[in-house]
Amino acid sequence: xxxxxxxxxxxxQQGVNKVQQQLNKLQTELSTEKTVxxxxxxxxxxxxxxxxxxxxxxxxxxxxxxxxxSTLSSMYGTCFDSMSSQLTDLISQANNFGTMDQGLQESASxxxxxxxxxxxxxxxxxxxxTYIFGGQQAGSAPFQLNNDYSVTNTTNVTAEDxxxxxxxxxxxxxxxxxxxAAFYGSSKIAYGSVGNTYTGDIYSNTSSFAYVIDATNNTxxxxxxxxxxxxxxxxxxxxxKEIGSQLGTGYSVAFDSTTRKFVISNDTGSDVTFRWSTSxxxxxxxxxxxxxxxxxxxxxxxxxxxxxxxxxxxxxxxxGTTGALxxxxxxxxxxxxxxxxxxxxVVSTGGADGTGDITITTGSNxxxxxxxxxxxxxxxxxxGATLATQIKNVLDPLNTGSYSVNYDDSTRKFSIVNNTGxxxxxxxxxxxxxxxxxxGFDNVDSVVSNGATDTSDYDAGMFIDGSGxxxxxxxxxxxxxxxxxxxALTTKDTFQIKDLSLFDLLTNFKNAFDAGDTTWVSKNxxxxxxxQALITKSASVVAFQGSQATTLLDNYKTKDSAIQTMQSNLVxxxxxxxxxxxxxxxxxxxxxxxxxxxxxxINILNYLK
Numbered sequence: 269x270x271x272x273x274x275x276x277x278x279x280x281q282q283g284v285n286k287v288q289q290q291l292n293k294l295q296t297e298l299s300t301e302k303t304v305x306x307x308x309x310x311x312x313x314x315x316x317x318x319x320x321x322x323x324x325x326x327x328x329x330x331x332x333x334x335x336x337x338s339t340l341s342s343m344y345g346t347c348f349d350s351m352s353s354q355l356t357d358l359i360s361q362a363n364n365f366g367t368m369d370q371g372l373q374e375s376a377s378x379x380x381x382x383x384x385x386x387x388x389x390x391x392x393x394x395x396x397x398t399y400i401f402g403g404q405q406a407g408s409a410p411f412q413l414n415n416d417y418s419v420t421n422t423t424n425v426t427a428e429d430x431x432x433x434x435x436x437x438x439x440x441x442x443x444x445x446x447x448x449a450a451f452y453g454s455s456k457i458a459y460g461s462v463g464n465t466y467t468g469d470i471y472s473n474t475s476s477f478a479y480v481i482d483a484t485n486n487t488x489x490x491x492x493x494x495x496x497x498x499x500x501x502x503x504x505x506x507x508x509k510e511i512g513s514q515l516g517t518g519y520s521v522a523f524d525s526t527t528r529k530f531v532i533s534n535d536t537g538s539d540v541t542f543r544w545s546t547s548x549x550x551x552x553x554x555x556x557x558x559x560x561x562x563x564x565x566x567x568x569x570x571x572x573x574x575x576x577x578x579x580x581x582x583x584x585x586x587x588g589t590t591g592a593l594x595x596x597x598x599x600x601x602x603x604x605x606x607x608x609x610x611x612x613x614v615v616s617t618g619g620a621d622g623t624g625d626i627t628i629t630t631g632s633n634x635x636x637x638x639x640x641x642x643x644x645x646x647x648x649x650x651x652g653a654t655l656a657t658q659i660k661n662v663l664d665p666l667n668t669g670s671y672s673v674n675y676d677d678s679t680r681k682f683s684i685v686n687n688t689g690x691x692x693x694x695x696x697x698x699x700x701x702x703x704x705x706x707x708g709f710d711n712v713d714s715v716v717s718n719g720a721t722d723t724s725d726y727d728a729g730m731f732i733d734g735s736g737x738x739x740x741x742x743x744x745x746x747x748x749x750x751x752x753x754x755x756a757l758t759t760k761d762t763f764q765i766k767d768l769s770l771f772d773l774l775t776n777f778k779n780a781f782d783a784g785d786t787t788w789v790s791k792n793x794x795x796x797x798x799x800q801a802l803i804t805k806s807a808s809v810v811a812f813q814g815s816q817a818t819t820l821l822d823n824y825k826t827k828d829s830a831i832q833t834m835q836s837n838l839v840x841x842x843x844x845x846x847x848x849x850x851x852x853x854x855x856x857x858x859x860x861x862x863x864x865x866x867x868x869x870i871n872i873l874n875y876l877k
Contacts, residue, residue: 323831326437331821331824331825335817335821336443337443337444337813337814337817338814338817338818338821339395340395340400340443340444340810340813340814341444341810341811341813341814341817342814343393343395343400344400344444344445344806344807344810345807345810345811345814347390347393347400347401348450348803348806348807348810349807350386350390351387351390351770351803352800352803352804352807354383354386354387355383355770355796355799355800355803357379357383358379358380358383358774358777358796359793359796361376361379361380361781362777362789362792362793362796363793364376365781365786365789366786366789366790370784373781373784376781377778377781377782380774380777380778380781381417381778383774384413384417384419384771384774384775384778385413387419387770387771387774388411388412388413388419388771391410391411391419391447391450391451392409392410392411400444401445401446401447401450401451402423402446402447403423403427403428403429403430403431403446403447403448404427404428404429404430404431404446405423405424405427406431408422409422410422410423410447411447411451411771416775417774417775417778418771418772418775419771419774419775421447421448421451421452423446423447423448425572425573425576426556426571426572428446428447428448428527428573429446429448429527429529430443430444430445430446430449431443431444444810444813445806445809445810445813448527448573449526449527449806449809450802450806451769451770451771451802452767452768452769452770452802453767453768453769453798453802454525454526454527454528454575454767455474455475455767455768455798456472456474456475456477456578456745456765456766456767456768457474457765457766457767457768457795457798458470458471458472458474458747458763458764458765459763459764459776459791459792459795460761460762460763460764460788460791461761461762461763461764462776462779462780462783462785462788463760463779463783464760464761464762464763465755465756465757465758465760465761466583466589466755466756466757466758466761467753467755467787467788467791468589468749468750468752468753468755469749469750469752469753470747470748470749470750470763471618471680471727471746471747471748471749471750472727472732472745472746472747472748472765473708473726473727473744473745473746474745474765475726476710476725476726476744476745476746477575477577477743477744477745478501478502478503478738478743478744479501479502479503479504479507479552479574479743480500480501480502480738480739480740480742480743480744481497481498481499481500481501481502481507481510481549481552481740482499482739482740483499484548484740485548485549485551485552485740486498486499486548486549487547487548487549488511488514488515488542488547488549488553489542489543489544489546489547490515490540490541490542490543491540491541491543492541492543494547495514495515496514497510497511497514497549498510498514499699500697500699500711501705501710501711501738501744504523504525504528504530504574504575505522505523505525507523507530507553508521508522508523508530509521511530511532511553515532518534518535518536518537519532519533519534519535519536520532520533520535521533527570527573528554528573528574528575528576529554529569529570529572529573529574530553530554530569530570530574531567531568531569531570532562532567532568532569533566533567534562534563534564534565534566534567534568535564535565536564537564538564539561539562539563539564540561540562540564541559541560541561541562542555542559542560542562542568543559544556544557544558544559544560545557545558545559552574552740553570553574554570554571554572554573554574555568555570555571555572556571556572575767576767577603577743578603578605578764578765578766578767579601579602579603579732579745579747579764579765579766580601580602580603580605580606580609580762580763580764581599581600581601581602581732581747581762581763581764581765582599582600582602582609582759582761582762582763583597583598583599583615583757583758583759583760583761583762584597584598584599584600584611584759585597585598585759586756586757586758586759587614587615587756587757588756588757589615589617589749589750589751589753589755589756589757590617590621590622590623590749590751591621591622591623592623593614593623593625593649596614596615597614597615597756597757597758598611598612598613598614598615599611599612599613599615599757600612601732601733603741610733612732612733612734613734615749615757616729616730616746616747616748616749617729617748617749617750617751618652618680618727618728618729618746618748619650619651619652619655619675619680619728619729620651620652620675620677620680620748620751621651621751622651623651624649624650624651624652624654624655625649625651625729625730626649626650626651626652626655626706626728626729626730626736627648627649627650627730627736628645628646628647628648628649628650628655628658628703628706628736629647629736630647632702632736632737633702633703633705633706633736633737634646634647634702634703635700635701635702635703636659636662636694636696636701636703636704636707637694637695637696637698637700637701638663638692638693638694638695639692639693639695640693640695640698642700643662643663644662645658645659645662645703646658651675652675652676652677652680652682652728652729653675655675655682655707655728656673656674656675656682657673659673659682659684659707660672660673663684669687670686670687670688670689671684671685671686671687671688672684672685672687673685675728677751679724679727680708680724680727680728680729680748681708681723681724681726681727681728682707682708682723682724682728683721683722683723683724684716684721684722684723685719685720685721686716686717686718686719686720686721686722687718687719688718689718690718691715691716691717691718692715692716693713693714693715693716694709694713694714694716694722695713696709696710696711696712696713696714697711697712697713702736702737705731705736705737705738705744706728706729706730706731706736706737707724707728708724708725708726708727708728708729709722709724709725710725710726726744726746727746727748729746729748730746731744731745731746732745732746732747732765745765747763747765768795768798768799768802770799770802770803773792773795773796773799776788776792777789777792780792
């Protein structure tokens with residue numbers, strides 16, 4: 269069989285094309301350093317390699333976020349160091365203020381103004397275009413210095429939390445710390461205004477702020493069905509537990525003590541609608557009046573800080589803080605920032621006064637439960653000592669000595685000693701134990717063995733709204749005035765119970781320094797330790813975030829290295845070997861092209877003949 273020149277050329281061309289394809293494949297493998305670059309190379313290896321790439325890509329994004337968090341942590345650390353230094357300077361000025369002459373006191377006032385200005389500058393620190401204390405409103409300055417050296421937090425109350433970032437699959441972390449958390453405490457303090465003529469002491473059970481559930485705020489509507497919370501007095505964590513109990517299986521509920529927000533996790537496996545528009549507990553739990561659909565596995569978090577409430581007190585009628593009730597000062601309180609006030613009556617000493625101001629009212633706050641049996645106190649107005657006697661008479665009507673009850677004027681607390689010879693349970697958690705609050709007992713049962721004592725958990729006496737029971741208005745907060753002073757209250761005197769604020773504290777110091785008032789300098793100084801503790805706590809939070817970021821970054825680097833090794837073993841190319849193969853194949857390719865050129869020349873000559 270005769271092989272034509274045309275057929276020879278075709279065979280050569282096919283060989284050249286095949287070698288060219290092999291060259292292209294080798295060049296691709298060299299450039300990517302992978303032996304598998306398309307599904308056709310090896311479908312299983314290609315799919316596995318793509319999965320590795322996706323893992324590395326996600327890891328890269330998480331690492332970028334963590335690097336930003338690490339950078340932020342360093343910036344926060346610098347800010348808190350500056351804040352601590354400024355506060356230390358203030359402490360020095362306050363401690364020495366009483367020994368300063370007028371000129372030095374005036375200089376100290378200027379120092380405090382400088383501290384306030386510096387603190388506002390620190391609070392408005394930026395990283396790029398981001399205000400690091402701006403929370404979820406980080407595009408604008410969160411704090412504004414006013415002409416009177418007061419400071420306004422301009423961040424919307426719904427945007428006060430720090431932002432969250434993704435640091436892993438289904439894992440988020442707080443992105444720094446918000447200005448609200450850094451400059452305001454989550455515990456309350458009680459203090460008077462610098463301009464007050466009254467310089468005596470005031471007392472408040474500020475650490476006993478509680479959530480009171482009753483018929484007005486006890487429902488959560490879930491998918492059209494009302495869940496009813498049990499009436500009672502709760503801590504944040506206690507109320508979270510009660511919410512979880514009523515929602516039942518498929519939910520978990522937590523209370524964030526830093527932000528004072530409730531977090532409800534939907535673990536039911538399907539979407540759930542919380543109808544806050546028809547839930548009378550929405551405001552108490554910090555939710556806007558807007559219905560929300562929570563997907564399976566997602567969470568519902570309070571929109572607002574549930575413990576933000578403050579109490580403003582102003583004296584309406586001048587008078588003493590002790591003695592006959594008719595001669596005492598009268599006051600009003602406000603829970604809306606001073607927009608409206610409610611008149612209470614005479615100021616209270618917590619029952620530590622000879623005239624007495626603890627009022628027991630029939631059917632309101634007159635019952636205690638002991639071993640599940642109700643005991644009723646007689647209606648009347650008592651001093652602490654006389655009420656202790658009344659309690660003793662009710663517990664031990666035959667005067668057998670089975671109980672002894674005392675009231676401590678200095679602590680404003682009752683102590684009940686069990687001498688019955690057996691164990692006694694005071695059922696303070698019983699909703700019918702209405703005297704618990706006025707006696708200063710938490711709604712937690714006390715199991716008291718023979719010879720042991722049950723002592724009030726907080727100050728006894730009436731609540732800040734004049735009530736004898738804890739309610740949703742007073743949130744279990746009390747206010748008592750000193751019995752050991754002759755100072756009188758006047759109509760211009762004002763007091764506050766509110767969250768600790770570094771800015772308010774500094775403004776109070778500035779006003780006290782301006783007035784040259786050593787008494788108020790001293791009174792404000794008692795909160796400097798709390799302020800330092802707040803700074804230390806915030807610094808610890810961001811230091812932990814930075815440490816966590818560094819650890820996770822190292823983990824991702826280790827993990828990425830392992831994935832890259834596995835990917836290299838799976839599809840990695842031996843570039844040295846590929847280089848040799850490419851050189852050899854290139855020579856073959858050049859030879860084929862030369863041969864093909866000669867065949868093509870012969871074909872042309874034959875054609876010309």
